[in-house]
Amino acid sequence: MNFLDRLGNWVLEVVAQAGDFAILCGTALKAIFKRPFDIRNLFKQLERIGVDSMPVVLITALFTGMVIALQTYSGFKRFQAQSMVGALVGVSLTRELAPVLAGLMVAGRIASSIAAEIGTMRVTEQVDALEVMGVDPVQYLFVPRILSGTIMLPLLVGVADVVGIYGGFFLLVNVFGENPDMYLNKVYQYTNVHDVVSGLVKAAVFGFVIAMVGCFKGLRTEGGAEGVGNATTGSVVMASLLILILDFFLSKLMF
Amino acid sequence: MIELKNIYKSFGSKQVLNGVNLHVVKGESFVILGGSGTGKSVMLKHIIGLLKPDKGRVFIDGRDVTDFTRQEWFKIRRRFGMSFQEAALFDFMNVYENVAFPIRRHTRSTEEEIKKRVGYCLDLVGLSGNEKLMPSELSGGMRRRAGFARSIALNPEVLLFDEPTTGLDPVMTDQIDNVINDLRRGLDVTCVTITHDMISAFDIADRMVMLYEGEIVFTGTTDDILKSRVPIIRSFLKGRICEEKTQ
């Protein structure tokens, strides 16, 4: 009984949060088009999200590209199909792995730092101070962050695509001594525009979700430093789960 | 001007405000007294819509603002300035930018005008020369004064100060009290100030109220409070917060 009670409460809590989150997303989307538009702040956030995330995303992409090449090479070689490795690396990276892994890495970095930042502002009444000055925190704090997330993640993923494919190239050519042209030909031949674009669209959605979750958890922070800690970890969990769930539906949609 | 009618507010099971009634007249300096944790800050936040009452109504200029949407509140708040108990300076901006922030957001002033205004406000609170410091580099009292400067930057009609002088030295306290008095003399400004400092209170108040256990136990002028026979007030005047009765 006790267990069921708790399960029930948990479900209610999740549903309530989902509702609040959806409402806040709507409010934030509307706020994007309100004046004044804060260009300076936008650039600050673009830089922060882009520069902060670049190293982790690149390292992730490089090793992912190499490991797919490695695994498929060992498999494909068994039936003399190692020439197809390029096709597999290209398609799987651009469609799926680059956006999802970059999304998860950036979620860990950026969702948490946004949640901590806005959460701290919440508990030290800075958010209240904004409200009192007639400045909408959703517009002032959220809009630059969600725009930056939505713009920056596709860029990061674009670079990750290239780096990941190069990772595979490096492994095949320099380690296994395969023909360099073969690999790249297969990449070009089998990876079409739709694959790349669908990956970038996913990335844009993930970028929005990451920034939005950070803002959402930050704004809901209660109760001092401990609350900020909870908001931070909570934001990473929520953003990561949303990325994995949305990834499925977006893949289905853009199949 | 500002009216609270029968406000009830609780957080979880903790009842904080128990039917508070309050009427601040335009142009007066109104002081809220009361022990720590009695709900003064909570009450002040109801005036400006940061908190919504569980029961009761809030009126500003005779308009019922209790159920205002956020957008409606944003419009009304342009007329208000508020300084927070913990200053609430934006920690990603230096002192200068903090004070300039409301000016930048709400006026089309030139950089020159902003500089003049910010310089003036910082001078009033004795912070000239600290423009470039970040909030984390300030002492508690300096932060509070910077927050105070920010709240008056736009020349608001209504000022809400949450313990502007707590933790300041006597000279500084006196200076802030003078600023509050000057603000009111020059313009038609309404002030609501929370304070623990009885000297400050007598310095600046036209009228005061005393909050005790979520209710207003006294309203009156500075003379009235001196004559009051209510035990809580007598002990507060003597510098003690009356806890005996609750224990």
Ligand SMILES: Nc1ncnc2c1ncn2[C@@H]1O[C@H](COP(=O)(O)OP(=O)(O)OP(=O)(O)O)[C@@H](O)[C@H]1O
């Ligand atoms: N956001 C909140 N959540 C839960 N409880 C709160 C919240 N804000 C205030 N309280 C509670 O309300 C009571 C009154 O708080 P308030 O900040 O108004 O006190 P105060 O009169 O301003 O005291 P002080 O002089 O120390 O500032 C406190 O007991 C506090 O625990």
Ligand SMILES: [Mg+2]
């Ligand atoms: Mg207080």
